[in-house]
Amino acid sequence: MTEKNWQAIKICYCQHIGSEVALEAELIFPPEHLPDSGPRVGAHRCSQGLNCNLDGRPSCIWAGTNPTVEPFSEGL
Numbered sequence: 291m292t293e294k295n296w297q298a299i300k301i302c303y304c305q306h307i308g309s310e311v312a313l314e315a316e317l318i319f320p321p322e323h324l325p326d327s328g329p330r331v332g333a334h335r336c337s338q339g340l341n342c343n344l345d346g347r348p349s350c351i352w353a354g355t356n357p358t359v360e361p362f363s364e365g366l
């Protein structure tokens with residue numbers, strides 16, 4: 291049976307909320323009868339993206355309210 295879980299793949303300080311946040315990836319693991327294939331990435335999200343959608347201020351691409359700001363790419 292296929293399994294899915296979310297794992298943090300990058301941590302950064304978010305100035306919008308004044309705290310560290312995680313970029314998370316949804317990993318989809320293959321069923322047991324396909325053990326040689328690795329996990330696939332289904333989606334990405336910010337660990338605080340849902341809360342950002344509720345505070346009424348434009349924030350970033352991960353909250354879906356400002357596509358020009360991508361906090362996880364800053365400092366690269």
Ligand code: SF4
Nearest residue numbers: 304336339342349350
């Ligand atoms: S969704 Fe964007 S603005 Fe909101 S906490 Fe995450 S990185 Fe920061």
